[in-house]
Amino acid sequence: MKTVRVHASRTYDICIERGLLQTAGPQIAAVHAPCTCMLVSDETVWSLYGETVKESLSSAGFAVHTFIIKPGESSKSTQSLVLLWETLAENKITRSDLLIALGGGVVGDLTGFAAATFLRGIAYVQIPTTLLAMVDSSVGGKTAVDLAHGKNLAGAFCQPSLVLCDPDALNTLTPDIFADGMAEVIKYGFINHPALLQKLTEDYDIADIIALCVEDKRDIVEADERDNGCRQLLNLGHTLAHGIELHSGYTISHGSAVAIGMVLITKAAIHAGLCDKDTLATLLGLLAKFNLPTQTQFTCEQLCEAALEDKKRKGGSITLVIPTKTGTSELKKYPVDDLPAFVSGAWEIL
Ligand SMILES: NC(=O)c1ccc[n+]([C@@H]2O[C@H](COP(=O)([O-])OP(=O)(O)OC[C@H]3O[C@@H](n4cnc5c(N)ncnc54)[C@H](O)[C@@H]3O)[C@@H](O)[C@H]2O)c1
Ligand SMILES: [Zn+2]
Numbered sequence: 001m002k003t004v005r006v007h008a009s010r011t012y013d014i015c016i017e018r019g020l021l022q023t024a025g026p027q028i029a030a031v032h033a034p035c036t037c038m039l040v041s042d043e044t045v046w047s048l049y050g051e052t053v054k055e056s057l058s059s060a061g062f063a064v065h066t067f068i069i070k071p072g073e074s075s076k077s078t079q080s081l082v083l084l085w086e087t088l089a090e091n092k093i094t095r096s097d098l099l100i101a102l103g104g105g106v107v108g109d110l111t112g113f114a115a116a117t118f119l120r121g122i123a124y125v126q127i128p129t130t131l132l133a134m135v136d137s138s139v140g141g142k143t144a145v146d147l148a149h150g151k152n153l154a155g156a157f158c159q160p161s162l163v164l165c166d167p168d169a170l171n172t173l174t175p176d177i178f179a180d181g182m183a184e185v186i187k188y189g190f191i192n193h194p195a196l197l198q199k200l201t202e203d204y205d206i207a208d209i210i211a212l213c214v215e216d217k218r219d220i221v222e223a224d225e226r227d228n229g230c231r232q233l234l235n236l237g238h239t240l241a242h243g244i245e246l247h248s249g250y251t252i253s254h255g256s257a258v259a260i261g262m263v264l265i266t267k268a269a270i271h272a273g274l275c276d277k278d279t280l281a282t283l284l285g286l287l288a289k290f291n292l293p294t295q296t297q298f299t300c301e302q303l304c305e306a307a308l309e310d311k312k313r314k315g316g317s318i319t320l321v322i323p324t325k326t327g328t329s330e331l332k333k334y335p336v337d338d339l340p341a342f343v344s345g346a347w348e349i350l
Pocket of ligand 1: 109132
Protein backbone atom coordinates (compact mmCIF):
# COMPACT_ATOMS: atom_id res chain seq x y z
CA MET A 1 0.00 0.00 0.00
CA LYS A 2 1.20 3.50 -0.84
CA THR A 3 0.81 5.86 2.15
CA VAL A 4 1.28 9.63 2.00
CA ARG A 5 1.42 11.35 5.39
CA VAL A 6 0.13 14.93 5.63
CA HIS A 7 1.42 17.18 8.42
CA ALA A 8 -1.14 19.99 8.54
CA SER A 9 -3.17 21.26 11.52
CA ARG A 10 -3.93 17.55 11.90
CA THR A 11 -1.54 14.78 10.84
CA TYR A 12 -3.16 12.06 8.75
CA ASP A 13 -2.47 9.43 6.14
CA ILE A 14 -3.71 9.14 2.60
CA CYS A 15 -3.69 5.45 1.67
CA ILE A 16 -3.79 4.32 -1.95
CA GLU A 17 -4.40 0.67 -2.74
CA ARG A 18 -6.67 -1.47 -4.87
CA GLY A 19 -9.32 -3.21 -2.77
CA LEU A 20 -9.39 -0.64 0.05
CA LEU A 21 -13.18 -0.35 -0.20
CA GLN A 22 -13.42 -3.95 1.04
CA THR A 23 -11.10 -3.29 3.99
CA ALA A 24 -12.30 0.21 4.93
CA GLY A 25 -13.56 -1.00 8.34
CA PRO A 26 -10.24 -2.29 9.73
CA GLN A 27 -8.32 0.59 8.10
CA ILE A 28 -10.53 3.15 9.84
CA ALA A 29 -10.55 1.20 13.12
CA ALA A 30 -6.76 1.54 13.16
CA VAL A 31 -7.03 5.34 13.45
CA HIS A 32 -10.38 5.75 15.23
CA ALA A 33 -11.76 3.42 17.89
CA PRO A 34 -14.95 1.71 16.66
CA CYS A 35 -17.93 3.96 17.44
CA THR A 36 -21.17 5.06 15.87
CA CYS A 37 -20.56 6.50 12.40
CA MET A 38 -22.59 8.30 9.76
CA LEU A 39 -21.72 7.00 6.32
CA VAL A 40 -22.55 9.72 3.77
CA SER A 41 -22.80 8.93 0.06
CA ASP A 42 -24.78 9.74 -3.09
CA GLU A 43 -27.31 7.37 -4.69
CA THR A 44 -25.00 6.33 -7.54
CA VAL A 45 -21.97 5.59 -5.38
CA TRP A 46 -24.13 3.97 -2.72
CA SER A 47 -25.66 1.54 -5.23
CA LEU A 48 -22.16 0.54 -6.40
CA TYR A 49 -20.11 0.43 -3.19
CA GLY A 50 -22.34 1.29 -0.23
CA GLU A 51 -23.06 -2.21 1.05
CA THR A 52 -19.41 -3.28 0.69
CA VAL A 53 -18.17 -0.38 2.82
CA LYS A 54 -21.02 -0.67 5.31
CA GLU A 55 -20.38 -4.38 5.83
CA SER A 56 -16.67 -3.82 6.31
CA LEU A 57 -17.39 -1.10 8.90
CA SER A 58 -19.92 -3.26 10.76
CA SER A 59 -17.54 -6.23 10.88
CA ALA A 60 -14.87 -3.95 12.34
CA GLY A 61 -17.22 -2.99 15.18
CA PHE A 62 -18.73 0.30 13.94
CA ALA A 63 -22.46 0.98 14.34
CA VAL A 64 -23.35 2.40 10.92
CA HIS A 65 -26.04 4.97 10.07
CA THR A 66 -26.37 6.22 6.50
CA PHE A 67 -27.20 9.53 4.82
CA ILE A 68 -27.65 9.34 1.04
CA ILE A 69 -27.95 12.43 -1.19
CA LYS A 70 -28.95 12.80 -4.83
CA PRO A 71 -25.88 12.81 -7.11
CA GLY A 72 -24.65 16.15 -8.39
CA GLU A 73 -23.54 19.63 -7.38
CA SER A 74 -27.09 20.69 -6.43
CA SER A 75 -26.77 18.46 -3.35
CA LYS A 76 -23.84 20.51 -2.03
CA SER A 77 -26.39 22.87 -0.57
CA THR A 78 -27.36 24.44 2.73
CA GLN A 79 -30.54 22.30 2.60
CA SER A 80 -28.50 19.07 2.50
CA LEU A 81 -26.25 20.41 5.25
CA VAL A 82 -29.15 21.19 7.59
CA LEU A 83 -30.71 17.79 6.88
CA LEU A 84 -27.39 16.10 7.60
CA TRP A 85 -26.94 18.06 10.88
CA GLU A 86 -30.48 17.08 11.94
CA THR A 87 -29.86 13.43 11.03
CA LEU A 88 -26.66 13.45 13.10
CA ALA A 89 -28.56 14.93 16.06
CA GLU A 90 -31.46 12.51 15.64
CA ASN A 91 -29.02 9.58 15.74
CA LYS A 92 -27.31 11.01 18.82
CA ILE A 93 -23.91 11.30 17.20
CA THR A 94 -21.42 12.54 19.80
CA ARG A 95 -18.02 14.22 19.57
CA SER A 96 -16.29 10.85 19.86
CA ASP A 97 -18.20 9.49 16.83
CA LEU A 98 -17.25 9.70 13.17
CA LEU A 99 -18.49 10.90 9.77
CA ILE A 100 -17.38 9.02 6.68
CA ALA A 101 -17.65 10.47 3.15
CA LEU A 102 -17.98 7.81 0.44
CA GLY A 103 -18.18 9.52 -2.95
CA GLY A 104 -16.87 12.31 -5.14
CA GLY A 105 -16.06 15.90 -4.22
CA VAL A 106 -19.70 16.78 -3.60
CA VAL A 107 -20.10 14.16 -0.87
CA GLY A 108 -16.63 14.94 0.50
CA ASP A 109 -17.12 18.72 0.73
CA LEU A 110 -20.58 18.41 2.31
CA THR A 111 -19.52 15.75 4.82
CA GLY A 112 -16.35 17.65 5.71
CA PHE A 113 -18.29 20.85 6.40
CA ALA A 114 -20.84 18.97 8.52
CA ALA A 115 -17.93 17.41 10.45
CA ALA A 116 -16.29 20.83 10.90
CA THR A 117 -19.45 22.34 12.35
CA PHE A 118 -21.57 19.65 14.07
CA LEU A 119 -20.97 19.89 17.84
CA ARG A 120 -18.24 22.42 16.92
CA GLY A 121 -16.30 19.71 15.12
CA ILE A 122 -16.10 15.93 15.00
CA ALA A 123 -13.70 13.62 13.15
CA TYR A 124 -14.28 12.49 9.58
CA VAL A 125 -12.76 10.12 7.04
CA GLN A 126 -12.71 10.57 3.27
CA ILE A 127 -13.22 7.63 0.91
CA PRO A 128 -13.03 9.41 -2.47
CA THR A 129 -14.48 7.54 -5.45
CA THR A 130 -13.82 9.92 -8.37
CA LEU A 131 -10.38 10.71 -9.77
CA LEU A 132 -10.92 14.40 -8.95
CA ALA A 133 -11.77 13.58 -5.35
CA MET A 134 -8.75 11.26 -5.01
CA VAL A 135 -6.18 13.72 -6.39
CA ASP A 136 -7.73 16.98 -5.24
CA SER A 137 -10.83 17.51 -3.12
CA SER A 138 -10.25 14.84 -0.44
CA VAL A 139 -6.78 16.19 0.34
CA GLY A 140 -6.12 19.44 2.16
CA GLY A 141 -9.14 20.01 4.35
CA LYS A 142 -11.15 22.54 2.35
CA THR A 143 -14.83 21.84 2.99
CA ALA A 144 -17.86 23.80 1.80
CA VAL A 145 -21.40 24.05 0.54
CA ASP A 146 -22.66 26.29 -2.27
CA LEU A 147 -24.89 29.33 -1.76
CA ALA A 148 -27.32 30.88 -4.26
CA HIS A 149 -24.66 33.57 -4.81
CA GLY A 150 -21.92 31.15 -5.76
CA LYS A 151 -20.03 27.91 -5.27
CA ASN A 152 -18.18 27.09 -2.03
CA LEU A 153 -19.18 30.38 -0.36
CA ALA A 154 -19.80 28.81 3.07
CA GLY A 155 -17.11 26.48 4.33
CA ALA A 156 -14.32 25.71 6.74
CA PHE A 157 -10.79 24.37 6.80
CA CYS A 158 -11.03 20.98 8.49
CA GLN A 159 -8.57 18.17 7.86
CA PRO A 160 -9.84 14.57 7.76
CA SER A 161 -8.44 11.84 10.03
CA LEU A 162 -7.75 9.46 7.15
CA VAL A 163 -8.20 9.28 3.36
CA LEU A 164 -8.68 5.90 1.66
CA CYS A 165 -8.28 5.81 -2.13
CA ASP A 166 -9.24 2.61 -3.92
CA PRO A 167 -8.24 3.01 -7.59
CA ASP A 168 -10.59 0.10 -8.49
CA ALA A 169 -13.50 2.46 -7.78
CA LEU A 170 -12.49 4.43 -10.88
CA ASN A 171 -13.50 1.48 -13.12
CA THR A 172 -17.16 2.48 -12.88
CA LEU A 173 -16.69 6.19 -13.71
CA THR A 174 -18.02 7.45 -17.04
CA PRO A 175 -15.23 8.55 -19.42
CA ASP A 176 -16.30 12.21 -18.99
CA ILE A 177 -16.00 12.15 -15.21
CA PHE A 178 -12.66 10.35 -15.43
CA ALA A 179 -11.44 13.02 -17.90
CA ASP A 180 -12.54 15.77 -15.47
CA GLY A 181 -10.13 14.36 -12.91
CA MET A 182 -7.42 14.07 -15.55
CA ALA A 183 -7.62 17.85 -16.12
CA GLU A 184 -6.57 18.31 -12.47
CA VAL A 185 -3.82 15.69 -12.84
CA ILE A 186 -2.43 17.55 -15.87
CA LYS A 187 -2.68 20.76 -13.80
CA TYR A 188 -0.29 19.35 -11.16
CA GLY A 189 2.15 18.52 -13.93
CA PHE A 190 2.15 22.07 -15.27
CA ILE A 191 2.41 23.64 -11.79
CA ASN A 192 5.71 21.99 -10.88
CA HIS A 193 5.98 18.37 -11.95
CA PRO A 194 7.51 17.71 -15.40
CA ALA A 195 8.11 14.03 -14.54
CA LEU A 196 4.37 13.55 -14.01
CA LEU A 197 3.70 14.99 -17.49
CA GLN A 198 6.24 12.56 -18.95
CA LYS A 199 4.57 9.63 -17.16
CA LEU A 200 1.20 10.60 -18.64
CA THR A 201 2.58 10.15 -22.15
CA GLU A 202 3.66 6.56 -21.34
CA ASP A 203 1.87 3.42 -20.13
CA TYR A 204 1.07 4.24 -16.53
CA ASP A 205 -0.68 2.73 -13.52
CA ILE A 206 -3.37 5.15 -12.30
CA ALA A 207 -2.48 4.27 -8.68
CA ASP A 208 1.01 5.74 -9.26
CA ILE A 209 -0.45 8.87 -10.85
CA ILE A 210 -2.81 9.37 -7.87
CA ALA A 211 0.11 9.00 -5.44
CA LEU A 212 2.22 11.57 -7.32
CA CYS A 213 -0.63 14.10 -7.37
CA VAL A 214 -1.45 13.54 -3.70
CA GLU A 215 2.22 14.15 -2.80
CA ASP A 216 2.16 17.37 -4.81
CA LYS A 217 -0.97 18.57 -3.06
CA ARG A 218 0.42 17.47 0.33
CA ASP A 219 3.55 19.58 -0.23
CA ILE A 220 1.50 22.64 -1.13
CA VAL A 221 -0.97 22.20 1.76
CA GLU A 222 1.87 21.73 4.26
CA ALA A 223 3.47 24.96 3.04
CA ASP A 224 0.24 26.99 2.97
CA GLU A 225 -2.74 25.24 4.59
CA ARG A 226 -4.92 28.37 4.68
CA ASP A 227 -4.46 29.40 1.04
CA ASN A 228 -2.71 32.73 1.53
CA GLY A 229 0.38 31.97 -0.56
CA CYS A 230 1.63 29.08 -2.67
CA ARG A 231 -1.63 27.09 -2.36
CA GLN A 232 -2.94 29.55 -4.94
CA LEU A 233 -0.79 27.68 -7.49
CA LEU A 234 -3.55 25.05 -7.43
CA ASN A 235 -5.72 27.63 -9.19
CA LEU A 236 -3.81 27.14 -12.46
CA GLY A 237 -6.45 27.43 -15.22
CA HIS A 238 -9.18 28.03 -12.63
CA THR A 239 -9.51 31.82 -12.81
CA LEU A 240 -10.76 31.70 -16.40
CA ALA A 241 -12.44 28.29 -15.89
CA HIS A 242 -14.72 29.97 -13.38
CA GLY A 243 -16.13 32.25 -16.12
CA ILE A 244 -16.49 29.34 -18.56
CA GLU A 245 -18.52 27.33 -16.04
CA LEU A 246 -20.60 30.35 -15.09
CA HIS A 247 -21.42 31.50 -18.64
CA SER A 248 -22.27 27.94 -19.71
CA GLY A 249 -24.79 27.76 -16.87
CA TYR A 250 -22.61 24.96 -15.47
CA THR A 251 -23.29 22.74 -18.51
CA ILE A 252 -19.53 22.69 -19.18
CA SER A 253 -17.96 20.51 -16.49
CA HIS A 254 -15.32 21.82 -14.08
CA GLY A 255 -12.56 19.65 -15.58
CA SER A 256 -13.38 20.74 -19.13
CA ALA A 257 -13.41 24.39 -18.03
CA VAL A 258 -10.04 23.96 -16.28
CA ALA A 259 -8.60 22.39 -19.43
CA ILE A 260 -9.71 25.39 -21.51
CA GLY A 261 -8.60 27.79 -18.76
CA MET A 262 -5.10 26.28 -18.76
CA VAL A 263 -4.87 26.67 -22.55
CA LEU A 264 -6.00 30.31 -22.40
CA ILE A 265 -3.63 31.32 -19.61
CA THR A 266 -0.72 29.53 -21.33
CA LYS A 267 -1.48 31.37 -24.59
CA ALA A 268 -1.75 34.70 -22.75
CA ALA A 269 1.61 33.99 -21.08
CA ILE A 270 3.18 33.20 -24.47
CA HIS A 271 1.79 36.44 -25.93
CA ALA A 272 3.23 38.40 -23.01
CA GLY A 273 6.64 36.80 -23.53
CA LEU A 274 6.47 34.88 -20.22
CA CYS A 275 6.26 31.32 -21.61
CA ASP A 276 7.59 29.31 -24.55
CA LYS A 277 5.46 27.74 -27.30
CA ASP A 278 6.61 24.18 -26.51
CA THR A 279 4.66 24.39 -23.26
CA LEU A 280 1.46 24.99 -25.20
CA ALA A 281 2.20 22.10 -27.57
CA THR A 282 2.75 19.72 -24.62
CA LEU A 283 -0.43 20.92 -22.92
CA LEU A 284 -2.55 20.56 -26.08
CA GLY A 285 -1.13 17.08 -26.69
CA LEU A 286 -2.02 15.85 -23.21
CA LEU A 287 -5.49 17.40 -23.21
CA ALA A 288 -6.18 15.74 -26.59
CA LYS A 289 -4.98 12.39 -25.22
CA PHE A 290 -7.63 12.56 -22.50
CA ASN A 291 -10.38 13.98 -24.76
CA LEU A 292 -10.45 17.31 -22.95
CA PRO A 293 -11.54 20.47 -24.78
CA THR A 294 -9.16 23.33 -25.58
CA GLN A 295 -11.37 26.08 -27.03
CA THR A 296 -14.18 28.32 -25.83
CA GLN A 297 -16.92 30.31 -27.53
CA PHE A 298 -16.94 32.88 -24.71
CA THR A 299 -15.22 36.25 -25.11
CA CYS A 300 -12.27 37.65 -23.23
CA GLU A 301 -14.60 40.29 -21.71
CA GLN A 302 -17.02 37.65 -20.41
CA LEU A 303 -14.26 35.61 -18.81
CA CYS A 304 -12.46 38.60 -17.26
CA GLU A 305 -15.70 39.97 -15.82
CA ALA A 306 -16.39 36.63 -14.13
CA ALA A 307 -12.77 36.35 -12.92
CA LEU A 308 -13.00 39.73 -11.22
CA GLU A 309 -16.20 38.75 -9.43
CA ASP A 310 -14.58 35.58 -8.15
CA LYS A 311 -13.78 35.41 -4.44
CA LYS A 312 -10.10 34.84 -5.23
CA ARG A 313 -9.66 38.50 -6.11
CA LYS A 314 -8.13 40.65 -3.36
CA GLY A 315 -8.70 44.43 -3.40
CA GLY A 316 -7.39 46.12 -6.53
CA SER A 317 -5.27 43.21 -7.70
CA ILE A 318 -5.73 39.63 -8.85
CA THR A 319 -3.16 36.83 -8.53
CA LEU A 320 -2.82 34.69 -11.64
CA VAL A 321 -0.99 31.39 -12.00
CA ILE A 322 1.26 31.78 -15.03
CA PRO A 323 2.94 28.78 -16.72
CA THR A 324 6.50 29.81 -17.58
CA LYS A 325 7.72 26.54 -19.12
CA THR A 326 6.63 22.90 -19.24
CA GLY A 327 6.26 21.82 -15.63
CA THR A 328 6.79 25.25 -14.01
CA SER A 329 4.28 27.93 -13.04
CA GLU A 330 4.52 31.12 -10.99
CA LEU A 331 2.13 33.38 -9.11
CA LYS A 332 1.94 36.89 -10.53
CA LYS A 333 -0.15 39.76 -9.21
CA TYR A 334 -1.88 42.00 -11.75
CA PRO A 335 -3.80 45.23 -11.15
CA VAL A 336 -7.41 44.34 -12.03
CA ASP A 337 -7.41 47.02 -14.74
CA ASP A 338 -4.58 45.19 -16.56
CA LEU A 339 -6.34 41.80 -16.59
CA PRO A 340 -8.33 42.18 -19.87
CA ALA A 341 -5.26 43.35 -21.83
CA PHE A 342 -3.19 40.44 -20.50
CA VAL A 343 -5.87 37.78 -21.07
CA SER A 344 -6.77 39.10 -24.55
CA GLY A 345 -3.29 38.02 -25.65
CA ALA A 346 -4.64 34.46 -25.61
CA TRP A 347 -6.82 35.23 -28.62
CA GLU A 348 -3.74 36.34 -30.60
CA ILE A 349 -2.01 32.93 -30.35
CA LEU A 350 -3.20 30.15 -32.67
N1 LIG B 1 -12.38 20.61 -1.23
C1 LIG B 1 -11.56 20.86 -2.22
O1 LIG B 1 -10.38 21.18 -2.04
C2 LIG B 1 -12.09 20.72 -3.61
C3 LIG B 1 -11.18 20.69 -4.69
C4 LIG B 1 -11.70 20.49 -5.96
C5 LIG B 1 -13.06 20.30 -6.16
N2 LIG B 1 -13.90 20.34 -5.08
C6 LIG B 1 -15.35 20.13 -5.24
O2 LIG B 1 -15.55 18.80 -5.72
C7 LIG B 1 -16.80 18.76 -6.40
C8 LIG B 1 -16.63 17.96 -7.66
O3 LIG B 1 -16.22 16.65 -7.32
P1 LIG B 1 -16.46 15.42 -8.33
O4 LIG B 1 -15.98 15.80 -9.67
O5 LIG B 1 -15.95 14.22 -7.65
O6 LIG B 1 -18.05 15.42 -8.48
P2 LIG B 1 -19.23 14.54 -7.83
O7 LIG B 1 -19.01 14.27 -6.41
O8 LIG B 1 -20.49 15.23 -8.23
O9 LIG B 1 -19.11 13.18 -8.64
C9 LIG B 1 -19.34 13.19 -10.03
C10 LIG B 1 -20.34 12.10 -10.42
O10 LIG B 1 -19.68 10.85 -10.37
C11 LIG B 1 -20.49 9.90 -9.69
N3 LIG B 1 -19.55 8.96 -9.09
C12 LIG B 1 -18.72 9.16 -8.05
N4 LIG B 1 -17.91 8.12 -7.87
C13 LIG B 1 -18.27 7.19 -8.79
C14 LIG B 1 -17.79 5.91 -9.13
N5 LIG B 1 -16.75 5.37 -8.50
N6 LIG B 1 -18.38 5.24 -10.14
C15 LIG B 1 -19.41 5.82 -10.84
N7 LIG B 1 -19.89 7.03 -10.58
C16 LIG B 1 -19.32 7.72 -9.57
C17 LIG B 1 -21.30 10.72 -8.72
O11 LIG B 1 -22.47 10.06 -8.35
C18 LIG B 1 -21.56 11.99 -9.53
O12 LIG B 1 -22.69 11.81 -10.35
C19 LIG B 1 -17.21 20.19 -6.63
O13 LIG B 1 -18.27 20.51 -5.76
C20 LIG B 1 -15.99 21.00 -6.29
O14 LIG B 1 -16.30 22.29 -5.79
C21 LIG B 1 -13.43 20.54 -3.83
ZN1 LIG C 1 -10.42 22.28 -9.86
